[in-house]
Amino acid sequence: MFEIAFDSPWYLALLTILPLVWWFSFSSLAGLGQVRRAVAIGVRSLVFVLLVLALAETQWVRVSQRLTVLYLLDQSLSVSQQQSDAMVKYVNRAISRQRDRARQDRAGVIVFGREAAIEIPPLDEDQQMPRVETTVDREHTNLAGAMKLAQASFPHDTAKRIVIITDGNQNVGDAIEQARALAEAGIGIDVVPIRSSAESEVAVEKVIIPSDVRRGQPFDLHAVLSNSAGEGQQPAPVEGRLQIIRKTSNREQTISDQEIKLEPGKRVFKIREEIEQPDFYTYEARFVPRDAGHDTFQQNNQATSFTHVRGSGQVLLLEDFEHRGDFDLMVERLRAMNLEVTVRGTRPEELFTDLAQLQPFDTVLLANVPREQFSDEQVEMLVRNTQSMGSGLVMLGGENSYGAGGWTNTPLEEAMPVDFQIKNAKVAPVGALTMIMHASELPEGNHWQKVIAREALKALGEQDYCGLIHWQMREDWLWYPGLLKVGGGNRDRMLARLERMTPGDMPDFESSMVMARNEFAKLPDAAVKHMILISDGDPSPPNYGPNGAIGTLKKMGVKITTVAIGTHGPPGSTPLQNIADRTGGKYYVVKDAKTLPRIYQKEARRVARPLVFERQPGFQPQIKFPHEMIQGIDEQLPPITGFVLTNPKKNPLVEISLVSPLPTGTDDNTILASWTYGLGRTAVFTTDAGKRWATSWTGWQGYDKLFSQVVRWSMRPTGESGKFTVSTDVQDGKVKVVVTVLDKNDEFLNFLNLGSTVVGPDMKPIDLEIKQTAPGRYIGEFDAKKTGSYLLLISPGPGRTPIRTGVSIPYSDEFRERQTNEALLASIAATIPRQGKAGQVIDAPKNLAPAERLTKLLETNTFRHDLQRATSSQAVWHLLALSASCLFFFDVFVRRVTVSFDWLPLLAARIGDRVLGREGRPDVVATMERLRSSKAAVSDQLEQKRAALRFEPAPDAPGDVTSLKEELADSVAAAARTAKKTTSLTSEQEQEVYTARLLKAKKKVQAEMKKEPSQQENENN
């Protein structure tokens, strides 16, 4: 269907002067006769109208009858699996029954929790989804985000409707505001409410304890529990056990376990508690119902809270679980120096998972641990623990530390006083890494391949080379010329290229390996050449012969690590294992893609290994700056045989205490350096503690002093901080912090400037401003919508120990709101889209059986077309202007040229005679005669005109006339001769001959006329 529209319609007013055009034309074209005048006026009017339409910017508008419906499925935790399945069933039926195939309507599905994702893009197919396959963060409901994604996902050439299937309990975003935006865009909204299940619900709402207690000070722990009945149910008490558990850095203890009868409504249970040992304590209250049927959600049956009892400094030492005991000597000596040291390995089950778990410790020692043993979140926690919570962080060296440990380009590198990348190529031999990517059939394969390539690239040093081969129509390097130096700004460009990588189906490994081999051959000086290959094992194996890729790569010293993932059928792939075995690489079989980044970090570390500097028989570190960490240390330090190269940060805060005399001519020789990072302190010690490189230090008398001073310097200040009382309270997604301050005499301390830092569960800092509201009373508030621990550090001022506390949001808001938000859903559906009708709340009585309820819901057609139709317009003013121009010539033609139509009746008569078989009428002959005479008359006229234009010689040149006559006579005679010779000469040729002679004669006369004056001049002279 097509329509016409105007962008500048006010120009159409010019059409009112059309009668004037007619009036003027009528009088001025009177001489043309009636018919020609009418035609001329008509054409002129048309030209005028077309010009006006062009000025009005006429648009040719195409109207589409198609409709696209996007179903938005709430997948948050408040929606049960059963309800999710019912949603899928409803959507499948609605698409297959209601979609108008003739109209080519489209249907698509979006799922949402905290974020939204497209499950099925809008397609004109009867798509049936077996289940929801996209995973989203289910801990929140972001209706507005899903609506926004839907708006962006609609095709432009159809009408648009969304059908939201949700309980309406949004806890992120504003759906009403977004609904208005959708309505403005002409998008209709239908809503299918999800009814909450009828079961009753018990929840541990919170645990209240003072956040900062003194040793031996009794305090009350309050556990707040609630018991609510389901829709239409009678409130009833619920029986169960309430457990209170106390957790410290190294043990867990149940301090209360009692049978309780929880009456309907909110109830508070109080327990008296007293702490003797200084530590950071976590209290957890847990309710276990006797009958699980009385409780819909188990997730909200526990809550936690923190408190802190100050004491002497605590040290956490994290050691590589694969090399346990390497630092035992140092730990023993530190303990001997009265430091409380806790040693933990780096196995996932031993490592901290929450920032709160680091709070008992005042400094953390990373003892030769590689990067890949920590998750990104754990690295971020270590940094935040120092930057925002004031803890110390010390890295102790070894072959798995710093750049050699893959810590390059991590947030931890930023926190340290040295950079882990070496800029001096002479010092650090380069490494080269090639990655071959073939994991496209892995779920979210593209994403994971980008992640792992990014991790590997980040772990490489500036001097290292990196290349990536993938299949994109053919095997190809992702960047050129293949193996490219990572430094010099290339890393960022490579990372940008990674975003565009879409690896396809690689037929074999041989070609890619040959490409890699050719590039490796260009780097004969590379100390380490390494290749990582990820695949599902589908490509054809490489050639294992001596001249094949594997053989030649092995000769060049290239090791190939293979990662088998998404292999078809049984896990693993023999060809991939063969490749690794034959080249001395590692072979990994991966079932969970989440483990991939660690593998790539570890493998990239093999390339970064040249960052270790080793020399025998050893060299003596030298004191560069007498920092307090090395006070009282003998200047003659025992020799060491190695350390990890680092480069000091160009920052005046960096203090380098010890350096190595080797390598010379570089500043990559730091042994001990320190600086202040945020609220905490960090230090690097680039050699080890006596296991491999500093073996001669173990018997050195300064050993204990040096290490204990380094550790003590880095520790967070401890001790009594004065009479500060901090309390926190969580209400409606906000944490309220109240600080009460008394001086020595128990008088209120006023006008203090309390600094504060909050770190959320995502390790991001949160703004918290604490203001005085009453004498000695200071209050601040921050948003706490995410589940997890929020840790606060309040700085009372210079010279005072910071106060640490924490708040725990134990479970998602999804487990708090259980009733369907009818009001919100009704408001969304009632929004009237532009040029369309308001949506509908598609509902069915709750007491119906599931099948009947589904049938009832399907009675409302979600593909009904009562919405603004999509249009696409095309400007046609230029076509109109062109048409007007052409017609203007026709206008001139009509006025200037008389066209006779007398031949028409004759032609008609002749056709009639031919058709009817009549003989020619006599008047036809007469007509022909008339035509002939007319032709003769016209010829005479033309001849007269020609004669008038013809050149006539001047009468005063008789000699010329004679010569012309002679010439003409010659010409005639010649013509006669020619005619005798060639009787077939055409009249046209004759005419040409005649004309040529005339021209010749004319030229001759002109030439003689020119000669005459010159002769006269000569005579005169």
Added chain:
Amino acid sequence: MHRELIHRRSFLALLSAAPSLLCLAGCDEKSFSTGRLVSVWGRRGISDGRLQKPRAMAIDAHDLVYIVDMTARIQVFTTDGQFVRGWQTPVHDNGRPTGISIDRRGNVMVADTHYFRLLIYSPDGKLLETLGGTQGHGPGEFGFLTDAIEDSQGNLYISEYGEFDRIQKFSPDRKFLLEWGGHGSEPGRFARPQSMAIDNRDQLWVADACNHRLQTFNTEGRLLKLWGAQGSRPGQLSYPYGIALDGQGQVYVSEYGNHRVQKFTPEGRTLGCWGTDGRAPGELYNPWALARDSRGLIYVLDTNNHRVQCIQM
């Protein structure tokens, strides 16, 4: 004046040489380009009649086109792309089939690659027979199956790749007869024998994809011919995945790596190419298979464009 003359001469020489240079430069693309696009059909999708990365195709004696795609559906189309019927393999979690062919009785043989077996269906999708199912390199065991074909005596040849790229021959009553090949680039060995065709003299043509060549064997596995080299020039091959014979001795090959179809004489002399990389009609994106109908039209499975292109070549 003299200088001007030289310039003019040089210019004229260049002018006269340019067409020849252009001719040489375009030798790859233009002078060997042959074939005419007849039709394009198929659309990406998972509903009936749509294709999701189709990887194998065969045409039966009734000119019905059988296509298996990444949803493990075998769909039957008319040669103008009308959906006729379809079915799915019993299980496909481990991976989807990559080969399909028609036997002498008109049954459909599906190389269920990642289940190490051959599925034989009636034309309407009834599973008649399953051959293999055990991974291994013993007789009757398989690696990744790629294709199956019957000779005039009813013997069955099944190709596979992986660790043991080989062809196994079975008697009409499915008894193991012999095997040949092995992984490698030496004559008679294979690197991913992706598809096979058999001519009217019972010579077996094998698209040795990752060796970028074609090999011809007799029914006893003796190597008769071998030709092809890796490259993108006419006459060269890059991952020949599909092969079809026209009964007149000419060989049609779909090249996964060169995104084209190439026509050869039986001796390996190229008779022209059709197609280039791209997404427009007449362009191909990693074509896996091709097949020929009774009228001599060639159907190319344009895998990553999720469609079929019909050409006359």
